[in-house]
Amino acid sequence: MRVDVVTIFPDYLAPLSLSLIGKAQATGLLSVGVHDLRSWTSDVHRTVDDTPYGGGPGMVMRPEPWGAALDSLATPSSRLVVPTPVGAPFTQATAHSLAAESQLIFACGRYEGIDQRVIDHASSRMPVTEVSLGDYVLFGGEVAVLVIMEAVVRLLPGVLGNADSLAEESHAAGLLEAPVYTKPPAWRELAVPDILRSGDHGRIARWRRDESLRRTASRRPDMLVGPNAPELSKADRAV
Numbered sequence: 001m002r003v004d005v006v007t008i009f010p011d012y013l014a015p016l017s018l019s020l021i022g023k024a025q026a027t028g029l030l031s032v033g034v035h036d037l038r039s040w041t042s043d044v045h046r047t048v049d050d051t052p053y054g055g056g057p058g059m060v061m062r063p064e065p066w067g068a069a070l071d072s073l074a075t076p077s078s079r080l081v082v083p084t085p086v087g088a089p090f091t092q093a094t095a096h097s098l099a100a101e102s103q104l105i106f107a108c109g110r111y112e113g114i115d116q117r118v119i120d121h122a123s124s125r126m127p128v129t130e131v132s133l134g135d136y137v138l139f140g141g142e143v144a145v146l147v148i149m150e151a152v153v154r155l156l157p158g159v160l161g162n163a164d165s166l167a168e169e170s171h172a173a174g175l176l177e178a179p180v181y182t183k184p185p186a187w188r189e190l191a192v193p194d195i196l197r198s199g200d201h202g203r204i205a206r207w208r209r210d211e212s213l214r215r216t217a218s219r220r221p222d223m224l225v226g227p228n229a230p231e232l233s234k235a236d237r238a239v
């Protein structure tokens, strides 16, 4: 997968070269380019923003540098991802969808946002996905790109040593994951549930499913209703 990130704060994206993402780059699973939007300005002050038409506080990112940046980075297989508070919720399903792409371009907005015509023009020549990480406002899209990249890259084949963990993890099966334990068997008078040390894999699977259902019902009841709700067996309903 090829990923290009356009930002006025390239240093913010330095963590992309660390740990698993760095390893994915080193093994050729992923190549990442981080680009300073100001490279595509043409004035001496390298201006990227201006006052909003219609008045209002703050500044808006000018379309010209963005247009030039996308002109030089886009390929026929590009998908443009714009992290923004006005985007659709970013979910594990979005992460899977992005992980299936061969080339992603991330546009990191700052200030009050990017001139809408940048999105509209880009939409005429590539798929554009505006995503939000949550109902709060960050200074810009850079931190959101780090989150999205982590969620997407770990889904790429070969990045995670044990692909099985993808199947079991939270939000993969539509439920929150059951609690996890490791040695020692007792710690500060707290014991590991006996079932997990029984060696009875059938009953362990049932216990984990029950704990997932209980945890999801109490913390995220919204995940148990609606189109993405998981299929519940008769045993599930008894929980």
Ligand SMILES: Nc1ncccc1[N+](=O)[O-]
Binding pocket: 083, 084, 085, 131, 132, 133, 134, 135, 136, 137, 138, 139, 140, 141, 144
């Ligand atoms: N919440 C956000 N605030 C600013 C930029 C991007 C954002 N987001 O969620 O992707």
